[in-house]
Amino acid sequence: MSTHTIKNIFTPGAIAAAFIAESIQKHSTKITIGAHSIFLGQVRSDVIDQKVVTAIEYTAYEELALTTLHEIREALFKKYELTCMHVHHSLGYVAAGEICLFVFTSSKHRAAAIAACGEAVERIKKELPIWGKELFDDDTHQWKQNQ
Incomplete structure (x- = not known):
């Protein structure tokens, strides 16, 4: 039986630096924690076929993504001695940078x-039904391939 509840991981637009800092600060009172590891994914301004990526627009099959992430989270808590794990992923428009x-x-x-x-990062990229549409400086777009 699951020990954790399914949490909504989705944030409209970009994830603010202040939110990240606040998340870190909240953990300073948890004195049984000895280590944190943080991954921040940032939208790159790639050049593809001489066009510059200005943003990515993220969409998801939200219900399936949340259920899948919950399963990933449960597996990681069983595999590693974690105190906590938080995941936040953007939906909608996120500018380069x-x-x-x-x-x-x-x-x-x-x-x-x-x-x-x-x-967690590798499994999120591979298993969650989240898609990114790269928006270019010439007002065209293409669906992003995860790497």
């Missing part, structure tokens, strides 16, 4: 926090 993915893991020791964070 802005944060679109925030993964934050905490544990007593760094190895678990680092490994769980890395595995």
Whole structure:
């Protein structure tokens, strides 16, 4: 049986630096934590076929994404000795240079926090039904391929 509730991970637009800082600050009172690992995904201004990416517009099959992330989260809590894990992913328009993915893991020791964070990011990119449409400086677009 699951020990955690399904949480909404989606944020409209970019994930603000102030939100990330506040999330970190909230953990300073949790004195059994010895390590945090944080991944921040940022929209790149790639040049593709001589066109510049100015933003990505994210869409998702939200219900399935939330259920899948819940399963990933449960598996990571079983595999690693985590204290907590937070995931936030953008939906909608995110400009180049802005944060679109925030993964934050905490544990007593760094190895678990680092490994769980890395595995969470890889599984999110591979398993969640979230799509990004790259918007170009010439007002064209294309669907992004995850790498």
